[in-house]
Amino acid sequence: MTTPKLHELGAAQAATLLARRELKAEDLVRACLERVAARNDDIHAFVHIDAVAALAQARALDNGPVRGPLHGLPLGVKDIFDTTDLPTAYGSAVYAHHRPAADAASVTLCREAGAVVLGKTVTTEFAYFAPGPTVNPHNALHTPGGSSSGSAAAVADHMVPLALGTQTAGSIIRPAAYCGVVGYKPSLGRVVGAGVKSLSPAMDVIGGFGQGVRDVALLGAVLTGDLRLLEAHEHGTLRIGLCPSPSWPQADADTQKAWEQATQALARNSDSCQDVTVPQDFGELMQLQKDVMTFEMARSLSFERLRHREALSPQLVALLDAGISMDGAAHAANLQRTAEWRLRIDALFERHDVLLTPSTMGAAPAGLAATGDPLFCRSWSLLGLPAVHLPLTRNARGLPVGLQLVGRMGEDHKLLAAAQRIHERLRY
Template sequence: MNAEARLRECLARIEAREGEVRAFVHLDVEGALAQARALDAGPVRGPLHGLPLGVKDIFDTHDMPTAMGSPLYAGHRPRADAAAVALCRAAGAVVVGKTVTTEFANMTAGITRNPLNPAHTPGGSSSGSAAAVADGMLPLALGTQTAGSIIRPAAYCGVVGIKPSFGRVPRAGVKANAESMDTVGGFGRTVAEAALLASVLTGDARLREWTVPDSLRIGLVPGPDWAHADADVAACWAQAVRALAPRAARCEDAVLPPGFADVAEVQAAIQAAETAQALAFEHRRHRAALSDALLALLDRGRAVDAETLAAHRARAERWRREVDALFERHDVLLTPSTGGEAPEGLRFTGDPLFCRPWSLLGLPCVHLPFARGTRGLPVGLQLVGRHGEDHRLLAAAQWCMDRLG
């Protein structure tokens, strides 16, 4: 199928469903058609040749507005693409539009609805990207994660989400949230599709050329916050262990470092402090344009003094070393993505609790969508890999999906 035909299929789906799902804040139909026709008139551009792509609206785009989920930046027109967008265009992607995000990629919800049940949240902050892929509007979309903003909406919408290792994807032209954790990644309907996108973002062809291993050493990490997982997650966990353990080389509990029960609290404190720094201008000059929830977060962040922040960062660095040692015995860690199905209502985007540890440590993560909860909404788990071994993580993710599907 040529690029224009593939795009027109996506546009037809968008026309049919966007009124209910509300995944986009800006669509450029004519611009996308022009991109597709130009691709069809020339040689194959790269791994994403002719694939329609959605871009979370905190990425700069030279030909579309970038509002960052805030009325403060309504109509803002950058003069250049974010590096990640430029890489995708160079690889042949057709940028269709900007997808809805929460306010500055934090917790105040946008307008997007869960495509599987519009009364429920699609998650945040990459809400529009996850929903568009889940509903078949697009094969691929860009997102970012600071706490749980790729893995959580992937889980709520039932798609594959990939958060690469921290530092593997350039962040130039992406609105900063927390400097030590912000990570560019994205969404696909399959592991292979998500891997294709990640390979372009990282510039690492191994992310699309991996071979599924014959077996796997799996470390089980219910995590220090397992008490917050509901019966749907417990059932999903049991299903996964039943399916994977008999065919794995090893499937056993991984021993977490001392003090790791504090990891979510530490991550939240560092994120708040760094977000207060990143949004210092908006907080100082345009306080009235910010939501009450964001103002409360920024005030909490400003209250974290330098000594406390340094102590939190020291603990995080120690945990990075200690968790890295787990990968001598385990190829991947299996852990919850969320505490349950997507919550009902659109004002609360869900709790990133189960994603906070891995965002703090900068480890690559892939959400595995394979189960349903009691309300019929998606439930799944995430795989976590060693830093820099994203290609091995993706191969392991396909090994798991082959046995969970």
Template sequence: MTSSTALPPATLIGLNASQLAHLLQTRQLTAERLLTVCLERVAECEPQVKAWRHIDPAFAMEQARMLDSGPLRGPLHGLPLGVKDLFDTRDFPTGYGSPIYADHRPNHDAAAVALCRNAGAIVLGKTVTTEFATFSPGPTSNPHNVLHTPGGSSSGSAAAVGAQMIPLALGTQTAASIIRPAAYCGVVGFKPSFGLISRAGVKSLSESLDTVGGFGRCVADVALLTSVMAGAPEWRLPTGAGKPRIGVCRTAHWDQASPAMQHTLMTTVQRLSAAGVPVSDVELPDSFGGLAGVHDEVMCSEAFKALADERLNHPEGLSERLLEMLERGAGFGLKQTLAHRAALASARHQMGRLFAGFDLLLTPSACGEAERGLERTGDPVFSRAWSLLGLPSLNLPVGFGPQGLPLGVQLTGPIFSDTATLGFCQEIEALLQQ
């Protein structure tokens, strides 16, 4: 058995969550040793990256020592975890990215947090979110260049994993809040099919769009994390289905992708084709061009209702940008809501037929590299349609752009195909690393 002290900090920091989990499960590494190294990394990076809203090293160390002195708790045993500050936590303040909740301390954990703790994860603290998971950013910077945005709304979670402060973090997606920050920060982010992970204890923004997911350094990491929250251990097992049939989907927004993003996606296509992966172009129905707009209207309309208390009783605590969004949402009544649902039902039917010929769709994860400045979190346009349809989507880092910042591609599978989608994504990841 290898002593945990024999593994230098640089080695531990460079390991992904799946590798660390193996060492922890076999007691070749103690939770205390891993946490110590993570805290050293936090001390080094956090003054510049500002990924954390609240962190409690002493409490985390107490958890680590308890885990080391007892039996294995579960598949996340001893792994430090960052929790987006949209999830309620019983032992950390929860602010939802808003001054309205500056002193808010829930007396319970969100379901996803409770399940991760039960599986042995060590909650190190709460990571920064944008205001109510919308567009007004917090203080977090991109770990690859602090002059650039990390994306949003799961800003702190993506940045903390990207800076190697922690191996895993929780996030949520309503538009592109997992996929885009994962792309900007150069990590893997997975948004499961809508509804497969409980949102109990997560501040609601859009009832029909909000989805819980997570961040890691490889596909196996996010499969491990999300499988615990979904109660689906089969997500961690490659399907053995072979090479997926990939449809290259430029979407109606292709001209919004930067030249570097377009080049990177097409280079990825060439590499996969050369590796024997069946790759072909796919054209979406013309009606799909309007899905991003439908998503925007649904999100605004549902946010107007979800944030009713804040809007009615604490408007002074809301940003001007959020107030404008809620004002837009007020203009969509029942007639428009029913029209949205009809358009969505039609799109889901057409998408089911399209996926008869493909296992995954390949699209950009974002328009390009992370934008310079911290005032904006980037355009969610390349994820809006997939979020509206509730499809499982994963960001896979595939290179860097001309500014030296990460670029990622998005792999999307059919609804409720999460087990197969994760397995296929692992296959793609392995092929691209050859």
């Protein structure tokens, strides 16, 4: 087996070497910075880098005690997270050169655990659908997905071992799928959102990207404070619910092939695989997610809508106009309906430990004018359930294809343990 170069090390492997002092933080940070220098002009994953500050932080870590689980690990931070030492523009010219007075809580937690913030990664405009400059590392003519486009691309291209992202509809799982990395969206409410530009408080979730399940579990443990996430091993029979979802007819040949191969491989093992029967009206969750997001985004971005309308993209303006005209009583009813659905879907986990379901309709679409459809993510985002994208294979064009696992609300540690086990069995 070929020994990986420093910048290619996964976060968990690098963290072990750093904690043992068998690897210097400065050497790892320098290797990642060199990769960024060589590749970022092509991939456009980072919107801002401060190499001098990153190297200074790394040297300080090498000269002091081990700080925590992320000691010395380079980290990419999506540019909707506030940072005091780096500009935070939220993917919009409205906030060019903006310097927040405080770091986002999640960024502070990562720094406290020893992470070295390498720079800010590209986000779509206010984490909605207007794309930034990032391209797919596997084919520059294809989208990397969104809205966490830069974070997913940076990890996929080995610029950093870990990166922070957010999801309201499909902004972690979809770019993870298109770029071929592991993406982890925690349960709703498990990570404090202070200092992150809010779109929809009912659904916004902070998570991240890594090369493997153990990598995102390391990041997740720091973000949530739940050390059970580090116990990424599952014993006994795993009850896997096969849930292609009512949107399955829109999955393309690549996703269908990955599904067939994955379900056949799992059936050959000792795991229990059973088809999931979702409620007949499950399809209504798609529109419900859109309505809740539209109402809340229009209000979350009221300052931008009223004071900087001319600087916003046409698609964002259209969404904000639609959302601000929506009735508050109808929104309250939508939130109540969402709460009822969360109880209904929770019953599925009496019979299944995790649900296997598509992440996307297929591999990354060609073109950079759009970021792809979050079709297979919307319902799970509305329900607030934890999810992990697992990259499994490549299609005939060399683009990544994979599937996602969805877990029970609040049982992220069980989801990640199952994801580690399943990923080891399914990669081919």
